[in-house]
Amino acid sequence: MIAPQQENPRLVLAKTIMERARRARTNRLAYYRPYEKQLEFHAAGAKHRERLFSAGNQLGKTFSGGAETALHLTGRYPDWWEGKVFNRPTVGWAASVSGASTRDGVQRILFGRPGVDSELGTAAIPKDAIKEIVRLPGMPNAYSSAVIRHGGGGDVQAGESVLGFRNYEQGREKFQVETLDFVWLDEEPPIDIYMEALTRTNTTMGPVYLTFTPLQGMSLTVMRFLIEQHDGTTVIFMGIYDAKHYSKEHADAIVASYPEHEREARAFGKPVLGSGAVFPIAESEITCVPFSIPDDWPRLCAMDLGWDHPTAGVWLAHNLEADIVYLYDVYKRSKQVPAVHASAIKARGAWIPVAWPHDALQKQKDTGVPMRDTYRAEGLNMLPERMQFEDGSIGVEPGVQIMLNRMQTGRFKVFANCEDWLKEYRIYHRKDGVIVKQMDDAIDASRGGIMSLRYAKTNVVSTFKRHRENWRA
Incomplete structure (x- = not known):
């Protein structure tokens, strides 16, 4: 009896490697490992119906949108997933600016390079999940819709999901009628298109998520997320240094290559405000890495009072x-009594003088006591006079100009972890030459703090202890 001839080990290894490569190529979704900001974007879907992923160019925002869409269509959620979950087949839309951009953008990210048959199934949606594709008449290699297998197993219901494609150039009417589970909008939509897309998910209360670089500035769509901040909305920013596929040197070179007026948007996903920005200074120019404040640097806390809008x-x-x-620090909280705010402020140093605005002199309706006196009774080290310049003036524009001058000359810095302040900075703008009074509580407080900077004090106790320890040494 002749023993069967054994296959060459090298050939076996080569076949194994090729098969693994084939599986990886046709099931990219299983190998998706998001960066920290991408993870944050996905996880936010568990709590927020409306999400904006505002990111710079070529950082992975579109693939994030495509990967999430593929997960909702297939039900193949990975173990690390903390976002929105559908345990049944879904119906959704994916859309972009034009028919061509929808084909070359979202369709490519989901299915593979258009017009190349061998590329089908090499993108976000696994090849074995693609059941049927309906082509769009009149546009080469473009899809109108697709049927996707929704996998069974565990609590996941087997069946078929349906994905439709739209584009903004079709107009608002093409975004009407349907009832959907989700909508993915890649590139910034006009506000009327966005509202129609949102309406499509009213019955299911499913997610609507946007992925774009905000080159249109403070548009109505951007304002919905950054200024109006309706319940259920959230925005996640992703900058070039959050993307691990760039080295710092490479990222630095890319940032430097962008025109200055587009740099914040293209590199960091921050809206371009142009001439409308109150402080037309790149965020990267005023932020710094947090450090321990020396004891001999005078400090000051400055407040802005509110109820529906935050006390800051x-x-x-x-x-x-x-x-x-x-x-170096910021606090914002709305609809809380003075005792709550006072406790948070004292926790950061009860000895620090507190500058307060002129409306703190108004008497409260329930007690008849001015807010200044209420905070003073709560133990805050309130200054003897309201925020004002030495000559007694309280003009907004002079304070703004002093802050701007300090920023331009490198004499005003913000700790990079003061995100609540930086969110306001990114959208602080003028309309018709007038500062827009929305979401500016922390900015107003800092402007008042600059006006009252002469009252900043050092911690006498800490300074004394340090000098005593130095003397003993």
């Missing part, structure tokens, strides 16, 4: 030698 507090430290003001 910012903390400033003044490096007298270099004349640099550092904004």
Whole structure:
């Protein structure tokens, strides 16, 4: 009896490697490992119906939108997934600006390069999940819709999901009638298109998520997320240094290559405000890595009062030698009584003087006591006079110009972890030359703090202890 001839081990290894490569190529979804900001975007879907992923160019925002769409269509959620989950087949839309951009953008991300048959199934939607594709008449290689297998197993119901394609150039009417589970909008839509897309998911209360670079500035769509901040909305920013496929040197070169007026949007996903920005200074120029504030730097807390809109507090430290003001902490909270705000402020240093606005002199309707006196009774170290310049004036524009001058000369810095302040900075703008009074509580507090900077104090106790320890040493 002749023994069967064994296959060459090298050939077996080569076949194994090729098969693994084939499986990986036709099931990219299983190998999707999002960056931290992409993870944040996905996870936010568990709590927020409306999400904006505002990211720079070529950072992975579109693939994130495609990967999430593929998961909702197939039901193949990975173990790390913390976002929205559908345990049944879904009906959704994916859309972009034009028919061509929808084909070359979202369709490519979901199915593979258009017009190349061998590429079908090499993108976000696994090849074995693609059951049927309906082509769009009149546009080569474009799809009108697709049927996707929704896998069974566990609590996931087997069946068929349906994905339709739309584009903004079709107009608002093409975004009507349907009832959907989700909508993915890649590139910024006009507000009327967005509202129609949102309406399609009213019955299911399913997610609508946007992925784009905000080159149109403070548009109505961007304002919905950044200024109006309706319940259920959230925005996640992703900058070039959050994308791990770029080295720092490569990222630095890309940032430098962008025109200055587009740099914040293209590199960091921040809306371009252009001439409308109150502070037309790149965020990267005013932020710094947090550090321990020296004891001998005078400090000041400045407040802006509110109820429906937040009560805000910012903390400033003044490096007298270099004349640099550092904004190192921020607090914002709405619909809370003074005792709650006072507790949070005292926790950051009860000895720090607190600058307060002129409306703190107004008497409360229930007690007849001015807010200034209420906070003073709660133990805050309130200044003897309201926020004002030495001559007694309280003009907004002079304070803004002083802040702008400090920013331009490198004498106003913000700790990079003061996100609540930076969110306001990104959208602080003018309309018809007038500052828009929306979502500016922390900015207003910091402007008042600059006006009252002469009252900043050092911690006498800490300074005394440090000098005593140095003397003993």
